[in-house]
Amino acid sequence: MATDSIDLESRRVPGSQTTYYIPNFVTEEEEEYVIRKIRESPQQLWKNLPNRRLQILGGGMSAKNILVPQEFPPYLNTFPDLIGRMRETGVFQSSPHGAPNHVILNEYLPGQGIMPHEDGPSYHPAVATLSLGSHTVFHYYQYKLDEEDTLSAPTSEARGKSIDKTPVLSMLLEPRSLVITTSSLYTSHLHGIDDVHEDLFYQGDVESSVGTKLTVANADLLADEGVKDVVLKGGVLKREVRYSLTCRDVEKVAAKIMLGKR
Ligand SMILES: O=C(O)CCC(=O)C(=O)O
Numbered sequence: 683m684a685t686d687s688i689d690l691e692s693r694r695v696p697g698s699q700t701t702y703y704i705p706n707f708v709t710e711e712e713e714e715y716v717i718r719k720i721r722e723s724p725q726q727l728w729k730n731l732p733n734r735r736l737q738i739l740g741g742g743m744s745a746k747n748i749l750v751p752q753e754f755p756p757y758l759n760t761f762p763d764l765i766g767r768m769r770e771t772g773v774f775q776s777s778p779h780g781a782p783n784h785v786i787l788n789e790y791l792p793g794q795g796i797m798p799h800e801d802g803p804s805y806h807p808a809v810a811t812l813s814l815g816s817h818t819v820f821h822y823y824q825y826k827l828d829e830e831d832t833l834s835a836p837t838s839e840a841r842g843k844s845i846d847k848t849p850v851l852s853m854l855l856e857p858r859s860l861v862i863t864t865s866s867l868y869t870s871h872l873h874g875i876d877d878v879h880e881d882l883f884y885q886g887d888v889e890s891s892v893g894t895k896l897t898v899a900n901a902d903l904l905a906d907e908g909v910k911d912v913v914l915k916g917g918v919l920k921r922e923v924r925y926s927l928t929c930r931d932v933e934k935v936a937a938k939i940m941l942g943k944r
């Protein structure tokens with residue numbers, strides 16, 4: 683897809699100031715290729731967590747939030763050059779290096795998700811998430827001042843605060859789509875994915891795991907007519923194995939150590 687021709691404003695998610703949804707950011711062939719490369723990657727790159735597994739690409743973070751850089755796998759910056767394509771969207775223009783330099787690759791099996799959490803201050807000013815292999819439903823949550831109707835907050839920065847269990851914004855992320863967030867929705871809210879095997883839709887709403895119905899904020903921006911039909915008329919979408927690539931530009935980067943003789 684020629685991303686330099688993207689009119690971002692037309693992709694803005696209703697109800698958000700600066701969240702953009704770009705369906706078909708990669709083609710089906712590119713999706714299949716990247717998934718194959720991910721599956722062929724060395725087993726030791728995976729970190730197993732109770733409800734998903736992940737790879738950290740582009741280097742590790744030091745305790746002081748400094749990126750200790752490492753080479754990206756070629757699918758990120760050579761072919762199909764996902765990072766270059768994200769640069770072309772223009773949303774990283776004001777970020778420190780003009781393009782993401784750090785990526786978290788998550789793998790979710792059907793029935794797996796991620797509890798509401800914050801990613802921390804390094805995720806500024808833009809975060810781009812590419813979904814591959816499956817749709818998912820992504821929720822943004824806010825903290826609550828009173829103690830009613832809350833979820834427990836699992837992360838250390840959130841401990842002691844309670845979370846409003848009704849999301850402030852919910853989006854259906856189609857496979858191959860890119861979602862870009864440049865606002866406080868990412869930095870001062872929490873985000874999460876319910877650990878379900880399928881998602882239930884009712885005339886533009888999605889049922890959350892606590893039984894409430896939530897508007898699918900990006901329903902009009904969906905590209906797959908079949909999916910859009912299910913969301914708008916009602917029905918079920920079964921989750922498949924999903925890979926997500928959460929990409930960001932870390933401001934502070936340690937100097938590369940030069941090995942070998944001069
Ligand atoms: O899979 C996703 O889209 C979200 C991943 C996420 O929130 C994270 O890795 O911190």
Ligand SMILES: [Fe+2]
Nearest residue numbers: 799800801873
């Ligand atoms: Fe996150």
